[in-house]
Amino acid sequence: MRATDHLEKYGITPRLKTNGKIGLQGVGSLPESAKAEIIAWAKSNRENILQELNPDVKNVLTYKGLPRCKKRHRPKFRPVTGLMVESWRVGRKWILEHLDELEAAGWTRHELLRADRFRYPCGNWGPAFTGRWEKEKVKIEIETTGAIVFTWTDSAGRPLRQKAARIPTLKG
Numbered sequence: 001m002r003a004t005d006h007l008e009k010y011g012i013t014p015r016l017k018t019n020g021k022i023g024l025q026g027v028g029s030l031p032e033s034a035k036a037e038i039i040a041w042a043k044s045n046r047e048n049i050l051q052e053l054n055p056d057v058k059n060v061l062t063y064k065g066l067p068r069c070k071k072r073h074r075p076k077f078r079p080v081t082g083l084m085v086e087s088w089r090v091g092r093k094w095i096l097e098h099l100d101e102l103e104a105a106g107w108t109r110h111e112l113l114r115a116d117r118f119r120y121p122c123g124n125w126g127p128a129f130t131g132r133w134e135k136e137k138v139k140i141e142i143e144t145t146g147a148i149v150f151t152w153t154d155s156a157g158r159p160l161r162q163k164a165a166r167i168p169t170l171k172g
Helices: 003-008 032-044 046-053 057-061 082-097 099-104 109-113
Strands: 013-016 022-025 139-142 148-153 159-164
Touching: 003 013, 003 032, 003 046, 013 046, 022 032, 022 046, 032 046, 082 099, 082 109, 099 109
Parallel strands: none
Antiparallel strands: 013 022, 139 148, 148 159
16 A cells, blocks of 8 residues: 555645655644654655655655755945945035925925935935035035025036936825
8 A cells, every 4th residue: 555545545635845845734634643643654654655746756855965055145235335425424414504494495304315225326315415515616505496406617617507306206
């Protein structure tokens, strides 16, 4: 008599799990004494049951003995660089000094100082991370629309403007 047939006469269906263990479906409905006896019998006949469930049983039996693969080293993703931190420190100081004006224009503290998980400039980075804060001779103003405007002159003598405008978010 096959080992699986022996289990099936008690109404138990053996299943092979992906981790190499045997699942006994239907054992929970048996009385405790019969359950303990069936489980002990299944443990003693494990190899026979595995052979009947999976003819390629060598891979299943040696599953736990296989050496683990080394985990591949992945460099830690750091979206914020040292230059961005320096820029943030200078920008944060200016932002906190003008926080009342910025909040009146619709900005929140979170929007102004936030960092995103994507590399700059992709994502929702706050204006504190823009690289214009530490440049020399930069004039910073707040427009009536609430945008922070950086104005400076480049090395060729051209006047340049960069705006950091608030992007309204939908909340619902």
